[in-house]
Amino acid sequence: MDLAYSAEEEEFRARLRVWLAAVLPTLPPRPDPLDWPARRAYDCGWQRRLHDAGYADVHWDASPTQRLIFLEETELAGAPYVGANFVGLLHAGPTIAAEGTAAQRDRWLPPVLRGDEVWCQGFSEPDAGSDLASLRTRAVRDGDEYVVSGQKIWTSHAEVADWCELLVRTDPAAPKHRGISWLAMPMDAPGVTVRPLRTLAGSTEFAEMFLDEVRIPVGNRVGDENDGWRVTMVTLSFERGTAFVGEVVACRRLLGELARTARENGTWDDPVLRRRLGRLSAEFQALWRLTQANVSEAQATGGVPGAGGSVFKLHYSHARQELYEAAATVLGPDALDLGHDWTLDRLSSLSYTIAAGTSQIQRNIVAERILGLPKGR
Numbered sequence: 001m002d003l004a005y006s007a008e009e010e011e012f013r014a015r016l017r018v019w020l021a022a023v024l025p026t027l028p029p030r031p032d033p034l035d036w037p038a039r040r041a042y043d044c045g046w047q048r049r050l051h052d053a054g055y056a057d058v059h060w061d062a063s064p065t066q067r068l069i070f071l072e073e074t075e076l077a078g079a080p081y082v083g084a085n086f087v088g089l090l091h092a093g094p095t096i097a098a099e100g101t102a103a104q105r106d107r108w109l110p111p112v113l114r115g116d117e118v119w120c121q122g123f124s125e126p127d128a129g130s131d132l133a134s135l136r137t138r139a140v141r142d143g144d145e146y147v148v149s150g151q152k153i154w155t156s157h158a159e160v161a162d163w164c165e166l167l168v169r170t171d172p173a174a175p176k177h178r179g180i181s182w183l184a185m186p187m188d189a190p191g192v193t194v195r196p197l198r199t200l201a202g203s204t205e206f207a208e209m210f211l212d213e214v215r216i217p218v219g220n221r222v223g224d225e226n227d228g229w230r231v232t233m234v235t236l237s238f239e240r241g242t243a244f245v246g247e248v249v250a251c252r253r254l255l256g257e258l259a260r261t262a263r264e265n266g267t268w269d270d271p272v273l274r275r276r277l278g279r280l281s282a283e284f285q286a287l288w289r290l291t292q293a294n295v296s297e298a299q300a301t302g303g304v305p306g307a308g309g310s311v312f313k314l315h316y317s318h319a320r321q322e323l324y325e326a327a328a329t330v331l332g333p334d335a336l337d338l339g340h341d342w343t344l345d346r347l348s349s350l351s352y353t354i355a356a357g358t359s360q361i362q363r364n365i366v367a368e369r370i371l372g373l374p375k376g377r
């Protein structure tokens with residue numbers, strides 16, 4: 001990838017800067033971070049502004065460099081990120097764009113881009129997390145519908161979602177990776193019960209989801225029946241490969257803020273802390289370069305990121321945790337105050353080495369798919 005920006009790309013940056021400077025002061029105040037219905041309204045409102053200004057599909061259709069410029073500029077300007085529609089914008093949407101039929105793309109993509117519909121992800125089950133292919137939620141065909149029963153867990157944003165990308169077992173007799181299908185489930189269908197789970201930070205951002213004979217049209221299946229594992233790999237490669245890239249820019253900004261605070265409160269005098277912050281700065285710089293490489297590789301190979309996403313996800317999640325640990329050293333007792341800006345994010349950073357596949361699983365993928373080592377037992 002050519003890392004220099006062309007005149008046309010710099011013009012895109014300049015136009016975006018002008019637009020951000022005009023629109024950001026007109027946004028309503030940010031909602032309480034623990035109030036998910038209010039966050040949904042705020043995040044969808046922002047998405048609608050992007051849509052109306054012609055930036056809505058920047059995560060899917062723009063060139064890789066335009067996308068990176070967009071992420072840099074929006075973060076530098078302090079604009080909101082995708083928020084409650086993380087799944088719709090960053091992995092269900094791109095999966096439907098890559099694997100859906102024309103009718104499915106027409107039905108589901110425009111409302112995501114307009115900020116009208118929010119998606120959640122129903123993959124994990126109580127006994128199927130890392131070993132996702134062991135999932136047991138059953139879908140039995142009845143004419144033009146599947147009748148779905150089972151339980152999902154850790155379903156982020158289920159409370160405020162309209163649709164769920166749902167993995168179901170359509171052939172219990174087949175080997176476990178071959179009997180799965182990927183369905184789009186309307187969250188208001190009869191038989192769907194969502195029970196929010198509370199995180200240690202007090203947030204109900206994810207939930208348990210109980211499915212009791214939920215009827216889902218066969219036409220809501222993305223990909224062929226029993227070919228859902230392949231479609232799942234597409235979803236996960238977006239989730240690990242490109243969905244977190246905006247956050248890397250945010251971490252670079254936060255690191256700068258932390259260094260400023262350290263200078264002000266005297267913790268900067270500690271050489272161990274300075275070394276820690278310096279190493280983190282190099283780490284986020286490297287992650288940004290890796291992001292550029294992954295995004296451009298994905299573009300060159302038909303739009304779907306490869307196993308490099310696991311390298312990124314592994315390093316990013318640990319670097320993010322280290323950033324917040326360093327913040328705790330700088331902030332001292334303030335780091336325990338739930339009202340402090342950094343505290344909720346520090347608590348949620350603990351989940352990064354679990355969500356979207358644990359670090360152990362990413363290491364297995366890197367070992368097998370990149371280094372060519374033999375499969376673990």
Ligand SMILES: Cc1cc2nc3c(=O)[nH]c(=O)nc-3n(C[C@H](O)[C@H](O)[C@H](O)COP(=O)(O)OP(=O)(O)OC[C@H]3O[C@@H](n4cnc5c(N)ncnc54)[C@H](O)[C@@H]3O)c2cc1C
Binds near residue numbers: 121358
């Ligand atoms: C904040 C957050 C949001 C999430 N959002 C969603 C969501 O929206 N939708 C959804 O479907 N899921 C979601 N998840 C669930 C997430 O995908 C799972 O938690 C994750 O895949 C791990 O599965 P598990 O919790 O069942 O742990 P387990 O699979 O039971 O793993 C337990 C431990 O064993 C280790 N382990 C397991 N197998 C191996 C192996 N083969 N080799 C080495 N070590 C292994 C794991 O690394 C882990 O340390 C979310 C999780 C978090 C934390």
